[in-house]
Amino acid sequence: MDFWSRLIAGTSLAPGGNKAASNNPEKRLARFKREYSQLLQVWRGTSNLARDYEAADSIRCSLQDLTTILSDESRRPLPHPCIIFSSSKQIYIPIGKIATTSYNEGIIREGVAFFATLIDSEEENFVENDTFSKSLMNLLVRITGANSIRLSSDTEVEVVELSFNITTKIRLDPEILPAWFTSQQRDGSRDDGQDAHEKFTGKTHKEDFPLFYLLIDYIHHEGRIGDFARTGLLYIIEAASNSVPLEQWIVESDLATLMATGLGALYSQLSRKLVIDFPPDELPPILALSDYEHPVTTMEIVSSASLDFQSHMDTFLSHLVFWQDVLNHCKSVEVKQTLLEHFQVIFLQQLLYPSLLESSDHDGGSSVAVLTYLRRILESLDHPDMIHLILHYLLALPDSNPAPTSSRASVSNARKRKSMDLATMMATQIEVVSTPALFNLVDLIQASLQSQSQQTISVTLQLLSVILRRHHRYAVTTLLWTSQVLSEGPQRPIGAHEKEMDFLLGLASDIGGDDNFDEVYENHIRDSTSMLESHPCSTSLIAPKSGGGTSKFPGSQASIPGAPRDIRSHTLRPEDPMLKILLGILGTFFTNSVETNLSLTGAFVDLALCGFMRIDGWLLPDPSKYVYEEDEEDVEDPYVVGLTDPLEIEEKAQLRTLKKMRRTPKWSESQIPAFLTKIQELVDQISAYRTDIPRFDELLQQRREAFQAASSATATPIPIHQPPARTSLESSRSSSPPRKSGFDTLAQRIFPELGTPSRSNSPRGRRSQDQQRSSSGALSGGYGFATPTSSRNQPPQLPISSGTSSRESSRAFSPSPLRDAENTLRRQGVPASQAAAFAAVDQSILARRVGLPPAKNEVTPIPFPNLRDPDASGGKDGSVQGMDEVNVAGDAEREEDQKLVTVSHVLTNVLVLQEFLLELAALVQVRAGLFGEVKFV
Template sequence: MDFWSRLLAHTPLSSASSRKDFAKDPARRLHRFEKEYSQLLHTWRHSSNLAHDDEAAEQIEIRLQELTSLLSDESRRPLPHPCISFAAAKQVYIPVAKIATSSYNEWIIKEAVLFFATLIESEEEAFVENDNFSGSLTNLLVRITGANSIRLSAEIEARIVELAFNITTKIRLNPEILPAWFKSHHHGPHDAKHVDGHDKFTGKTQKQDFPLFYLLMDYIHHEGKVGDFARTGLLYIIEAASSSVLLEQWIVESDLSTLMATGLGALYSQLSRKLVIDHPSNEVPPCLALSDYEHPKSNYEIVSSCSPEFLSHVDTFLSHLLFWQDVLNHCKSVEVKSTLLEHFQVIFLQQLLYPSLLESSDVDGGSSVAVLTYLRRILESVDHPDMINLILHYLLALPDVVSPAPADSGDIVSAARKRKSLDLATMMASKSEEAADPLLFNLVDLIRACLRSQNHQTVHVTLQLVSTILKRHHRYAVTTLLDTEGVLDESHHRTAGAQAQEIDYLMALAGTIGGDDAFNELYENLLRDTLGRVENHPCSTPLITPKTSSNNHQLPAVPDSLPSAPRSVRSHTLRPEDPLLNIMLDRLETFFTNPVETNLCLTEAVIDLAVCGYMHLEGWFLRSPQSYHFDEDDEEDEELPLPDPSLDPESQEYAEYVQMQQLKECRRRPKWNQSSLPRLLKVLQLLCDQVEAYREQVPRFDDLLQQRREAFQIADHAPPIPTPSRARTPSSQAPTVAGTPSIEKGMFDEARNPSRERPSGLEVFAQRILSELGTPSRSGSPRGRKETRRVASERVVPMNDATLLRTPIPNRSFSPTSVASAPAPISWDNRGDILNSQAKAFQAIDQSILARRIGIPEVKPPVEPITLSYDRKPAIVSADSAEGGEDASDDAEGEGEGGGEDALLAPSEDGETDAGTVVEEKTVSVSHVLTNVVLLQSFLFEMASVVQVRAGLFDEVRYT
């Protein structure tokens, strides 16, 4: 059998299975490996220069491929692994590294990197713990990525960084292998004398101690997979510093913090100095498209915020900023973290960010817009408490808190950090002799100045920054941005009667704007949104989180490690004379002529002021309890029957009587005095009066306003598929009115009969507007929030503090100019042509009205204060009630076509009307005003929802 077996083994019939037998046989694998390795050495030694010997380079590449393939295949097979053992015993990796470094051949370098990666992945023979292996690999990586190496492709660079990342993963899982890759050479005092200040500051003398560390540092700014591998590998090394005192000291004395801070500064410097906020032409939000929005001009110096290049630069900068945050989160060494934060403050904050804020201006093309936008994006992206504290503490010029100096323990890491701090201070002093001081001009001064700017984009981005600080970092704004006072007891809380009265007042103001949409559903959605918004505020957590123990009355504070962090927020209220509040109210007074972006941010900032759980609304948002006055002869006050005189004052029955009496007192509604209202409510009343003035003087104001709401509805949802109109019989056809288009008459009939389906003419009108403006079907709610619906079928009128009464809204009717007898029915043959021509004429009239320019109308102050009570609805002003019914509507329209319209829309050439009243210089289109009116009504509902949600969530209403 042996003879025949040997004979069959050499026949061609057995060649198909010979490769499988060869792979399974460890001895034959080893023989093949040794043969390939010897041929590799032979080719290398007999080649004088691989860079110019293409044939030899190709042979070496093939041999390296074979060696890597054999090792990879063997690592997946069961033991024994003679090839891997041979590579470890003969140190095959040493000549492989030398061949790759001297070849200057991209393909040989690639195969060498794969060879080393295969040895590491085998997890045998302790390659990563071997000093010779680590020395050969680090020498290879340093040489092929150095300045004198050939230019490598992105694929090979990715493999190199991935190989370095795999090594850091091994170090993280097993810190005992760190000494093989990190060898600290202690530099004594004699060596330090020969190093100048710049070298001491940058740490160049220690680069050879940890080459792998600096290899990763060179790639942390790259995008894609390369940058991800480099940043993550560096995080693993920093995390390993907690288990090695030598590594911790080395990181402190190295130039890690310097390179990271200067790299962040370099990315910040690449951002455009001048910026304009814009939207792509095909993605303009509907609330802007249906206004006087114009695309700002940009050029080679002023960059648009929607430019792809600008967006790429901002994303790169923010990604590196988040890498800073990741480093601080992974760093368990206090000294390393302190060194990083110190360099972040000195190099980035003091040398770059603050000077850019100080030098910004809104008159040079948008530098204020740029720097305020960058600061807002920074505060939105970062949530590490120490980084936030450094940024806001410095920019807001908060007082420094000097911590007690720790006892000199002789810790070598602490001593290293002190030396690094001195070097940093010396270096910065030599660069800047007169550094700017935030004590002279801080972020608060900049915000107040920018809010008074005439550049609406500056105001827009400043309000966004204010909202970000209020929403995410409210405790920094309490004593700096806001003028507040503490609230010590519950005497400042509003009573139950005042709570219901003020919600009714806000609803009444929204009711004066009117509309055919059902605001019950809108208000319910706003309540849900406001509840989530209040609960997610960082200050609300300790107020709404249930206590886990009776002894645990306070939640742990925010984990700040810096002593200068502000204390936790306490109960406070905003002073009515607060400068920021009054500047915002000044802007609110010109609401209808403001740009829509400004109004969106303005209303957002007001709500953000009221969302914090520790911020009391009384005094600036609502009436102060100290201003409550009650009528003695109020008919609603029914005194409780006096208790039995023999009743013991200490008894439970007497206590219940007193409690019921207090409850009734708190349910009384105070006398509504216009002079006791905070300025915010007075401004809102003024704006609603201006809406009434617009209604009286702008033709078809209510119909155009309803069309604008429906345009937002169509933009907020996918437009429905148009359905063919239903066939009408002559008997069901409504008679037409002489001189009035029949389509207009149809809309009036629909308004009087809400149970019928609304015709598709309004949807067609809104779709036509959106299509002409190039606006896609996307979220188009006036507040800019996708989750909030703006259209419904009835209005909510809260009648007391516990229930909400759903009351249908009376539909506004618009009477034609003249009423005559119905003409003869139109023949069915030409009905379509007549309707089309009349619809076009009707739309042309609306377009001419929407394009007219108007200003802010003058309104008379209210003669009598608004009084609200339980037994009546809020004063919802309708067209019929305000003008005396349909006949009055006819008169109002007649005035609108004549003197009433001209009084508002057509001033004389000298800027005065016939009555001699000076008209506001700034004018906007009627279309712009309509959008702002819808936004105002939404804001009023949102204010009411804030009052109602806070009352239930924070127990802000007194019943006793």
């Protein structure tokens, strides 16, 4: 009955006395004082709270009640007598002592909550009170120190969150900084004759700023606690620009040393030996439909698919990005220089470069490891000073360090001397000291590209791509041999451009295929446009000009002396060693691993992305060497003779110039660049494969449809590309709506487990995306046999997602090609026995091992039996028994001469080449329009 009466009256379910006390300030204060007195009485009457559990629980409850009263009062209208009482009586001092000496996590947690409530009330100027700050920091330092009890993760989060809240208030109101930071005067007896900035050299005084060091202890943690610590430290460093004492204190503290050694410790935790691999149930179809084999792992050699490795890598990169955030937030030049000096000496010179120097291609993956780590570092950073330090040192660029002219140079000199002393101490532990002047990153890249390991070549090509794409200005005079282009304006006439486009598209057409080329090529156009526009060097070319005729973008250049000058128009010299090495890898395209080919094609594209890199001379023929069928330059136009009207004469001259620009040059072997010659040789090799390998076109179309089936197996609407077709390729060179494909290039697409960023947001997508096989069972596991279905009846194309379950993935990779092929042929009216025979024959062809076709002057056909001969099948049932034994001896002999791969592997690489040709054509076309590289008049 009491319940109903309260409900009808609209009263609260809480006792009436408690509500009245909460609304009445006097009663609320009386209750607050009573709880506080009880707290002190229990504390004073207990000798050891760590053992007296009843007293500890009573104190915890009292602290909780005090915090609740304060929190409730801060939300009510004035007056707030409890908050005023807490400030006037300084009750936080005994509460801090109780929490400090209790060694009870429950009391500690309630004590931290009590202080947090006072700060959040924003009354009585608690954050500006020296006594309050000392009491709070004494509590926080003691409970997080070495002699304290081990706190739970939740309590630690609350401690660091409270510290972060303090830094937030310091950031909003720098005037409260003196309450938390005090640069105390030291004994000057030993500092006679020293500059004021040098008295602090090499010393650390944590008592001056305990909040600062509390946050440093947690910046390496993951989760919310690490986020609070790092962000709070950023706020303190940002506040240094408004306080000269704090700026000096940070410079002379061991912040830079702790951050650099912490980064080095995380780097040292990474495995020294690494192999790039995928989980068995997440193998991308482009690798599954090739001769991919999972690399061997041991206790020393770690797989990139390992969860432990990925966790260590993410932790290292997150701390590296924190370095970048610190530099971005730091407005003090002195603090920034101190951090960069320590980054270079402790991490770069003593850890990163020695690991590159000691890497080897013969010890099971150390080259793969360090090259991958360097690539991930360059991909994760975009701060110009950090990038400059890394590439300037590793590429052995000349130093340019003028003497500092600032009157406060001694501020950074103190920390520089300490870091150099540390570097000297570490250098004494190394018997042989080498510098990039003797062996730099260029030497390492060139040596690794000539390795016998396909994984080493692949990761090196990816590193090369990152440097070319993101930091091209550093590659111009180091990795590449370039020559400056002095001529202004376009040099390639429209007639030559059209012939070059016909040549590239014609090569793609020669490969063949049954697909819609227009849609494929449109995606390449979009992707090339996005990549070219997003390239760092292209910004000044396509951005609107300022009044002075130039476009300047502050912040993109390093503030450290010695940075490369602004990039100018240049071209790649044909004798460039890097180009020759890449062409050598391109020559063995069909026997290379798929990862290598995808990385290689990505490197060529990245080489041609820079707007200041002229592609004439190394990718396309040199315009200065064009030869035409007949030279009409000096032939006088008969229609001009006799004309007297200046306008008519000018019009006739313009028409003659237009006609001249549309002339088609004649190519000779000496004029065609080595790159196009090598591409032509690869297409000729495909013709040799088509001649010697039975059912080559049918198997190639099945492989294309296999990728289509794999890309349609998911529902994530991210468009990707489809290989081109011969049918529409011959009829159109124009653009159409986009289409998707089942494979992408590797440079940023094939290693999703390392978090490789995308090249662009275009549909072509050099994406870091896992690709899996279709759950419909259309793809086989062994040699990549695919059900020969019609591409016109394919469902809407969708990319391969990594979200497929293990069960679905295992079904998708189940080796069931024979059953699928048989079912398809049955639907086409083929008898069951013949359908099984056809499927078995195709599977056997895909399993055969072949090498590179012979040169034009050699006649060494690929050994295959005549499948049209009834005796070759081994029986009426269509079996292929004895087929593999036909040339076993020949395979063994050829294995010694060259690398042999399966026909299935060759088919996948053929599609990669076709995709690459279309990408090149789109790149040339977009560059011509975006950078005005073609002249019409």
